[in-house]
Amino acid sequence: MIKDEYLPLLKKVERPGRYTGGEFGCTYKDKNAVDLRMCFCFPDTYEIGMSNLGVKILMHCLNKLDFLWCERAYAPWDDMEKLLRENKLPLYALESGDPLCEFDIVAFTLQYELSYTNAVNMLDLAGIPWYSAERGEDDPLVIGGGPCAYNPEPVAEFFDLFSIGEGEEHLCEIASLYRECRKKGMKKAEFLRLASHIKGTYVPSLYDVEYNEDGTVRSIAPKYEDVPAVVEKRIIGDLDKAPFPAAFEMPYIEAVHDRVTLEVFRGCIRGCRFCQAGMVYRPYREKSVDVLDECARQSIAATGYDEMSLASLSISDYSHIDELVDRLLSWTEEKKVGLSLPSMRIDAFYAELMKKVMSVRKSGLTFAPEAGTQRLRDVINKNVTEEEILRSCRMAFENGRQNVKLYFMNGLPTETDEDITGIAKLAGSIIGEFGGRAVGVTVSVSCFVPKPFTPFQWEAQDTVEELKRKQQLLRSEIRSRKITYNYHTAEVSHLEGVFARGDRRLCKAVAEAVRRGQRFDSWDEFFSAENWHDIFATVGIDESFYANRRREYGEILPWDHISCGVSKRFLINESEKARRGETTPDCRTKCSACGANQLGGERRCCR
Ligand code: SF4
Numbered sequence: 230m231i232k233d234e235y236l237p238l239l240k241k242v243e244r245p246g247r248y249t250g251g252e253f254g255c256t257y258k259d260k261n262a263v264d265l266r267m268c269f270c271f272p273d274t275y276e277i278g279m280s281n282l283g284v285k286i287l288m289h290c291l292n293k294l295d296f297l298w299c300e301r302a303y304a305p306w307d308d309m310e311k312l313l314r315e316n317k318l319p320l321y322a323l324e325s326g327d328p329l330c331e332f333d334i335v336a337f338t339l340q341y342e343l344s345y346t347n348a349v350n351m352l353d354l355a356g357i358p359w360y361s362a363e364r365g366e367d368d369p370l371v372i373g374g375g376p377c378a379y380n381p382e383p384v385a386e387f388f389d390l391f392s393i394g395e396g397e398e399h400l401c402e403i404a405s406l407y408r409e410c411r412k413k414g415m416k417k418a419e420f421l422r423l424a425s426h427i428k429g430t431y432v433p434s435l436y437d438v439e440y441n442e443d444g445t446v447r448s449i450a451p452k453y454e455d456v457p458a459v460v461e462k463r464i465i466g467d468l469d470k471a472p473f474p475a476a477f478e479m480p481y482i483e484a485v486h487d488r489v490t491l492e493v494f495r496g497c498i499r500g501c502r503f504c505q506a507g508m509v510y511r512p513y514r515e516k517s518v519d520v521l522d523e524c525a526r527q528s529i530a531a532t533g534y535d536e537m538s539l540a541s542l543s544i545s546d547y548s549h550i551d552e553l554v555d556r557l558l559s560w561t562e563e564k565k566v567g568l569s570l571p572s573m574r575i576d577a578f579y580a581e582l583m584k585k586v587m588s589v590r591k592s593g594l595t596f597a598p599e600a601g602t603q604r605l606r607d608v609i610n611k612n613v614t615e616e617e618i619l620r621s622c623r624m625a626f627e628n629g630r631q632n633v634k635l636y637f638m639n640g641l642p643t644e645t646d647e648d649i650t651g652i653a654k655l656a657g658s659i660i661g662e663f664g665g666r667a668v669g670v671t672v673s674v675s676c677f678v679p680k681p682f683t684p685f686q687w688e689a690q691d692t693v694e695e696l697k698r699k700q701q702l703l704r705s706e707i708r709s710r711k712i713t714y715n716y717h718t719a720e721v722s723h724l725e726g727v728f729a730r731g732d733r734r735l736c737k738a739v740a741e742a743v744r745r746g747q748r749f750d751s752w753d754e755f756f757s758a759e760n761w762h763d764i765f766a767t768v769g770i771d772e773s774f775y776a777n778r779r780r781e782y783g784e785i786l787p788w789d790h791i792s793c794g795v796s797k798r799f800l801i802n803e804s805e806k807a808r809r810g811e812t813t814p815d816c817r818t819k820c821s822a823c824g825a826n827q828l829g830g831e832r833r834c835c836r
Pocket residue numbers: 498511512513816817819820821822823824825826827834835836
């Protein structure tokens with residue numbers, strides 16, 4: 230609970246509920262009865278952090294350890310940050326109200342690159358030295374994890390270790406070892422050396438990175454023989470046995486996703502070539518209908534929520550989707566609990582499922598063709614045809630939908646202006662076919678950002694100027710007033726592109742940005758392209774080297790010492806097939822031997 234000295238601040242900030250703690254469902258322990266105190270930090274606002282299922286699952290696992298108490302903290306909004314600094318009050322954890330600098334472990338989930346400045350700024354607000362090398366034995370151990378940990382180098386110097394892959398078991402093993410080492414009076418450096426032997430642990434300080442004259446990486450090598458040259462990710466083999474938090478903290482103020490989120494499966498069978506999640510979360514693993522039904526019943530009973538969403542990368546690929554929806558509907562309808570199925574694939578969408586979904590929730594329908602022509606959809610391996618897009622829109626409109634939202638990207642590899650105008654043509658043909666009805670189409674276009682561990686990790690990102698030219702070209706091509714067109718800010722995607730494939734030299738850019746007050750870079754009201762240009766120039770970073778340069782297959786990539794299980798050979802093959810416009814069938818149709826089923830030397834089925 231918030232401490233008295235902070236209370237006067239609450240009257241001066243918006244949404245004070247972000248800072249009070251004490252929510253229903255919090256975990257409290259006697260801090261004098263535990264050996265380790267840990268704070269899980271979400272480097273963005275409370276409303277976003279409280280919606281993150283991953284953090285709920287990991288805190289649930291960690292708080293099951295009787296020797297550890299895990300609490301939470303979120304990035305304070307600028308009004309609260311200003312007051313904390315003016316009143317010389319440190320950032321604190323919501324459960325106990327204690328300053329983060331008093332904790333043994335501070336962990337950050339890194340969900341997107343533009344949260345990096347917030348993470349370092351939270352260390353600053355907590356009075357914890359930014360750099361791992363500057364932290365002493367009494368400073369907290371700082372851990373990083375989440376999807377961005379697949380290329381942790383741009384923030385490597387700020388973290389003592391990274392948890393690569395799924396953290397349920399890994400973080401508990403790290404906590405147990407840390408407890409043991411401290412009991413034995415061992416130094417943090419000795420602990421880190423031992424921790425590097427635990428699969429899934431990356432300790433940046435135990436690796437040397439060297440660069441070639443041209444700025445590319447020459448080598449990333451462990452300093453000691455016992456430290457693994459490649460850090461392999463961790464996964465949970467049997468998801469039915471994976472811990473699931475039925476009860477969790479209920480936000481005082483509305484969170485972005487204020488409902489029960491039921492994780493149905495991990496991984497994806499599809500293999501879209503731009504999609505990092507579809508690669509790094511492999512192999513594909515499902516939960517059974519029985520386990521899901523039980524988790525759902527417990528969660529609704531424990532939280533009282535009247536809404537539940539089925540979470541996955543592509544829900545309609547769940548092999549028992551009909552049985553699951555029927556099973557859940559058999560009790561949710563009576564309890565007036567709404568069921569939403571986000572991430573429906575446009576080609577796996579059929580009337581029966583639609584009717585079931587529509588019967589419980591009038592949620593918007595969103596499809597992701599991603600590209601405006603069949604040629605480019607084949608290049609990105611989307612495996613969706615124009616007929617399937619029109620068929621799904623017809624089903625949506627015939628079942629009472631008045632608007633469908635279509636997601637596209639611009640800046641994709643091999644893209645031509647014809648592909649851009651193809652987006653307008655496709656939206657136009659939907660309106661053309663159903664325009665007689667009161668229907669509308671929303672076209673939402675993001676900018677392609679090449680990501681590590683995808684077949685497109687070697688591609689050059691379009692320049693900001695080129696992305697903007699394409700955005701205006703599409704605007705000029707969309708003529709119907711029944712089509713709403715919105716697109717992402719190209720400069721923001723450019724910055725994301727710099728950090729997504731950056732190396733350890735970018736740490737100085739993050740530090741300079743924090744010194745200059747850069748925060749919440751993913752929020753329009755705080756993002757400043759000019760500031761970032763100046764920051765990169767000041768620290769001698771050439772942005773285009775990272776964002777707009779095509780890499781050769783032979784180049785050592787800043788993340789080559791991390792393994793997500795999908796082999797580089799497979800990614801190169803997919804990259805070359807993309808160039809030839811060839812598609813790859815989904816995993817259920819045919820295994821393409823990406824390597825994910827070999828993780829940990831154990832052969833697994835993943836279809
Ligand atoms: S090993 Fe085969 S089936 Fe499994 S994720 Fe890779 S390509 Fe798909």
